[in-house]
Amino acid sequence: MSAGLAMTAARRSRVRLVIVTMLFIATTINYADRATLSIAGPSLAKDLGLDAVAMGYVFSAFAWSYVLAQLPGGWLLDRFGAKWVYAGAIFLWSTFTLLQGMVGFFAGFTAVVVLFALRLLVGLSEAPVFPANARITAAWFPTSERGTASAFFNSSQYFATVLFTPLMGWVVHHFGWHHVFTLMGALGIAFALLWTQVVYGPKEHPGINQAERDYIEAGGALLDMDGQGAKPQSQAGRTILQLLSNRMLLGIYIGQYCITTLTYFFLTWFPVYLVKERGLSILQAGFAAVLPALCGFIGGILGGYLSDLLLKRGYSLTAARKIPIVGGMLLSMSIIGCNYVQADSLVVGLMALAFFGKGIGALGWAVVSDTSPRETGGLSGGLFNTFGNTAGITTPIVIGYIVQQTGSFNGALVFVGLNALVAVFCYLVIVGEIRRVELR
Numbered sequence: 001m002s003a004g005l006a007m008t009a010a011r012r013s014r015v016r017l018v019i020v021t022m023l024f025i026a027t028t029i030n031y032a033d034r035a036t037l038s039i040a041g042p043s044l045a046k047d048l049g050l051d052a053v054a055m056g057y058v059f060s061a062f063a064w065s066y067v068l069a070q071l072p073g074g075w076l077l078d079r080f081g082a083k084w085v086y087a088g089a090i091f092l093w094s095t096f097t098l099l100q101g102m103v104g105f106f107a108g109f110t111a112v113v114v115l116f117a118l119r120l121l122v123g124l125s126e127a128p129v130f131p132a133n134a135r136i137t138a139a140w141f142p143t144s145e146r147g148t149a150s151a152f153f154n155s156s157q158y159f160a161t162v163l164f165t166p167l168m169g170w171v172v173h174h175f176g177w178h179h180v181f182t183l184m185g186a187l188g189i190a191f192a193l194l195w196t197q198v199v200y201g202p203k204e205h206p207g208i209n210q211a212e213r214d215y216i217e218a219g220g221a222l223l224d225m226d227g228q229g230a231k232p233q234s235q236a237g238r239t240i241l242q243l244l245s246n247r248m249l250l251g252i253y254i255g256q257y258c259i260t261t262l263t264y265f266f267l268t269w270f271p272v273y274l275v276k277e278r279g280l281s282i283l284q285a286g287f288a289a290v291l292p293a294l295c296g297f298i299g300g301i302l303g304g305y306l307s308d309l310l311l312k313r314g315y316s317l318t319a320a321r322k323i324p325i326v327g328g329m330l331l332s333m334s335i336i337g338c339n340y341v342q343a344d345s346l347v348v349g350l351m352a353l354a355f356f357g358k359g360i361g362a363l364g365w366a367v368v369s370d371t372s373p374r375e376t377g378g379l380s381g382g383l384f385n386t387f388g389n390t391a392g393i394t395t396p397i398v399i400g401y402i403v404q405q406t407g408s409f410n411g412a413l414v415f416v417g418l419n420a421l422v423a424v425f426c427y428l429v430i431v432g433e434i435r436r437v438e439l440r
Contacts, residue, residue: 012211015202016140016149022199023133023153026090029188030129031160031267032168033097033122034062036184038271039168040177044103044115054112056400059268061116063392066123070389073127074382075236082132083199089132090192093125098185101178130365131381138369140202142219144311147321150366151304155359157263158300161293165271169285222374239376242439243383249371249437251430253387255325256364258423260391262332265416266292266355268396269409277409278344288348295352299359303328307363318434321367322427328361329420329427336417339410361423364388373439380437391419 037044037059045055076085096118103115133153141149168180200206202213202223217223243249270292274285303324310320335354338347364384372380399412 011209012215013207013209015205015208015212016145016216018207019136019140019199020149020152022195023136024156024159025191026086026195027129027133027153028156028160028163029090029184029191030093030126031157032164033093033184033188034126035160035165035267036097036100036168036180037062037119038268039165040172040180043172043177052404053397053400055272056396056398058112058116058119059396059400060393061119062123062126063264063389063396064123065120066127067386067389067393069124069127070131070382070386071236071240071379072382074131074376074379077128077132077135077382078376078379081201082135083196083201085128086132086199087192087195089125089128090188090195093122094185094188094192096121096125096185097188098182101181101185103178127382127385130385134365134368134372134381134384136199137365138222138372139224140216140221141369142216142221143317143370144219144308146220146369147307147311147363147366148301148304150369151300151307151363154362154365155297155300155304157267158293158296158355158359161266162290162297165289165293166287169287173281236376236379239373239379239439240383243373243380243437246437248431248434249380249384251426251432252364252367252371253384254430255423255426256384256388257391258419258426259329259358259361259364260388261395261419262335262354262358262416264392264395265399265412266296269399269403269412270351273409273412276403278347280344288344291348292351292355296355296359299328299356300362301359303360303363304366306360307366316433317370318432321363321370321434322431325361325363325427326424328357328359329423331357332361332420333357333417335413335420338413358420367434370434371437373437376439 045051073085073089100115100118100122103111103118134150137146137149137153164184168184171180171183202208202216202221213223271285271289274280274288280288307320307324310323311317315323332354334350334357337350341347341350365381368381368384395416398415399409402411402415403409
């Protein structure tokens, strides 16, 4: 490196690291709020008299509205920009989370209806978050850093469990399940205010200097975080049809559905599995969930780092993204091994291995940043998340029926493991070369 280039690099600001940290914190709160019901679930189900099938439907309520709102949420991002749509989303979902703590004031069927409705509203409010994460990452990060950045914010789903599951278990144990919702809701509302003061696009951020702006733009960052120049609304339908007719994107979408099945098992039924199948108390289950979540977090960071390292060492973008995804999904199939061991420590160990693999393979949002058309990152990310989070509807319900009919979780773990195998098939057979889509 010449002296001039070295001086330029030395003067370069690092604002993008602040931005990805904000994405990480926002997504951590996002996943913690999704998981509140799984921690409160055993006590809540006892108080409200819910069986496994009824709990499956309540668990799925979030995903129904979350999935249906993905495309409208993506359109909102393209139309109004990521900063303010994101801030509004954080405030709204946190408010609806807080209100779930008041379900106890109702009784019987009314309480179930109110809880279901509030979970629907949480899902509706959270819809723009991951498409916004992908848009912000594409704007702030060069291609060679995008895998690590995406893996960092995506790994927050595990960090949320590491940080908040023991805390929420402790709150339930000592104060009752209602206070889990009020605690998390208040935290999110406070963070929404902080977001508005810290997050800007690369073109207008007061802290970025020209050296960093030039560096990220030369590396492939799109710079446009808030969607100026996006396709008008009248063309949204045509754009969606083009995206769905692209074989590469369709393989990515189906693969994400299968990968997200594992995520929703962990977010919904995993604590119940530890309590009902393994005989742990809810406090013990909260702490037992920490090791798998921590391994998922480490795997998530490692997968993104490995992908970017392969890219920097001359591997194609296709190889750099697919190698961690395929390897991680194969490793995550170890979840099926829990059916063949008795010791709780071995169960937790196998779950940890499965979530380590899932973390390594969780590069879907990096792939979205790599492949989305420049004009419509919000719609593209929304469509990707629509497919992925359909698993949030099907997984809790399917597992609820399996547990109800068989009296155990054995079939449920096989169901989850086979979804990982289908994800491998999608990336090896259907996806093909990974490249940015050009709209016609």
